[in-house]
Amino acid sequence: SDLLIGLGNAEDAVLKIANEVQAGVIYTEEEVEQCVCSVLANVESSLSNGSFTRGNPPEIKFWSAPLYDYKSLRQLSTSRNQFLNEKFSTTTALPAPTLPTLNVELDTGSLPTLEELKVFLKESRMAQDNWVPIKSTSARSILKAALIQRKIKSNVSLSDGDGENIEDITTSAGAPGRKIAGSMFASESSLEVRGGTDITLDALDAYLKYLEGTGKASWQELHDKVRFAETRDGASFRTLFGNAIQLGVISRRRAYQETIQYERDRNAGFLSPFGYSTPTVTSAVDAICSLEWYWLLALKSQVSIEGNYPLKFWRWKGYLIQVYICWP
Numbered sequence: 001s002d003l004l005i006g007l008g009n010a011e012d013a014v015l016k017i018a019n020e021v022q023a024g025v026i027y028t029e030e031e032v033e034q035c036v037c038s039v040l041a042n043v044e045s046s047l048s049n050g051s052f053t054r055g056n057p058p059e060i061k062f063w064s065a066p067l068y069d070y071k072s073l074r075q076l077s078t079s080r081n082q083f084l085n086e087k088f089s090t091t092t093a094l095p096a097p098t099l100p101t102l103n104v105e106l107d108t109g110s111l112p113t114l115e116e117l118k119v120f121l122k123e124s125r126m127a128q129d130n131w132v133p134i135k136s137t138s139a140r141s142i143l144k145a146a147l148i149q150r151k152i153k154s155n156v157s158l159s160d161g162d163g164e165n166i167e168d169i170t171t172s173a174g175a176p177g178r179k180i181a182g183s184m185f186a187s188e189s190s191l192e193v194r195g196g197t198d199i200t201l202d203a204l205d206a207y208l209k210y211l212e213g214t215g216k217a218s219w220q221e222l223h224d225k226v227r228f229a230e231t232r233d234g235a236s237f238r239t240l241f242g243n244a245i246q247l248g249v250i251s252r253r254r255a256y257q258e259t260i261q262y263e264r265d266r267n268a269g270f271l272s273p274f275g276y277s278t279p280t281v282t283s284a285v286d287a288i289c290s291l292e293w294y295w296l297l298a299l300k301s302q303v304s305i306e307g308n309y310p311l312k313f314w315r316w317k318g319y320l321i322q323v324y325i326c327w328p
Contacts, residue, residue, distance in 0.1 A: 002102045005109035007120060010039050011046035018047065021104055023058040029248070030064040032298035032320065034312045066091060067253045067292040073300045080293060093254040096197070182218040191229050192243050193222075200244045204255060207240065208262045210280045226280075234283040238291075242318045245291065252288050259284040294320050 006013035018026065026047075031037055040060075047057045068088040070076060077083045112120070184203045186194045193203040206219040210226055222240075229236035245252055263271060263281050276282045298320055301311040312323045 002106075002108060004106060005111060007109070007112045007116065009042075009124075011042045014043050015046050015050050017106075018058050019050075019052055020106060021102065022052075022054045024054070026058050026060050027063055028060060030062040030299065032295065032302065032313050033315050035314070065094075065251045065253055066296075067256055067288070068296070070296075073296070073303050076296060076300055078297065078300070083293065090256065091253055093251060093257045180217050180221050184218055184222055185225065191225055191239050193240050195249075197249055200241070200249050201254075201258065204241065204250070204258055204284075205262075207237070208259060208278070208280050208284065211278055233279075234286050237280070237283040237287040238318070242287075245288075246318060252292055255284065256288045259288070298322075 004017060006017075014026065017023070028040060031040060044060055047060070050057060052058075067090055069091050070088055077086070184193050184195060184199055184206075185191075193200055195203075202218075203222055206214065206216070206222045207226065209219075210223055214220060214223070225240065226236045229239035231239075241250075241255065244250055245255060259281055260271070263276055263278075266277050276285065298311075298313045301313075301322075310325050312325055313320050314323065315321070
């Protein structure tokens with residue numbers, strides 16, 4: 001399909017495109033993050049109040065790719081143990097669809113430059129807005145900058161008087177040297193897999209086979225990254241693949257399916273009731289199921305308010321943060 005890139009308010013851009021292509025239905029991914037939900041609400045309001053050459057405004061439909069085959073969000077338990085005891089079957093990942101090409105004359109746009117984004121943000125900022133980049137003002141960032149200036153070459157853990165960890169500094173996420181051909185990372189210091197679906201699936205294959213050894217330079221690089229990313233048991237999977245899953249490069253159920261298939265291949269087609277055969281399989285399954293569980297809880301809160309106050313969700317460092325909204 002054709003990709004259209006626009007710069008501006010979503011409600012204005014979608015309204016314009018819907019009129020130009022005379023859309024009857026607009027599909028969008030199901031969301032739980034409050035700021036994204038607000039954008040979708042603005043788009044829906046703009047469409048309902050707009051005028052269209054085809055008459056009625058287009059209908060908005062939400063799609064999702066759940067890992068578990070559940071019947072109703074309202075009936076899902078908020079207890080993780082009880083949820084796991086239900087033993088819901090998992091859904092099978094679908095192949096990427098082939099969409100038709102738009103046979104209309106449209107300005108497909110281009111990716112905005114950093115300067116264009118700065119101008120847009122400046123023009124759209126309200127008079128009362130006073131944005132301050134928190135990364136440049138936090139005590140952690142100031143301390144980290146001071147340590148980097150002192151050219152610390154190894155991992156350093158600073159502690160305050162009570163012995164609590166203040167900051168862990170890793171100046172290099174891999175061995176220095178020449179750029180590796182076919183690297184799955186944007187830079188030597190990056191710990192996040194970058195690229196499209198094929199690259200991400202190849203990286204997942206390399207991750208799962210961490211204990212098997214390899215002669216591929218790109219796989220060896222990823223194995224080096226795993227050791228840096230494993231700051232605690234199971235942390236490496238989310239560090240390496242969290243952004244790819246969040247962006248939809250691969251779905252949670254595709255990652256789960258590939259992981260379980262690898263485990264079956266290692267065990268003559270069987271899954272052991274005593275656990276998984278490698279730590280990377282365990283890390284992948286635990287991370288994927290955890291992501292799915294908290295996503296389902298967030299979706300459930302949108303259709304079923306069980307407490308005294310409504311819940312809202314924001315994303316922070318890849319994690320969904322639950323906030324109670326209270327009024328006096």
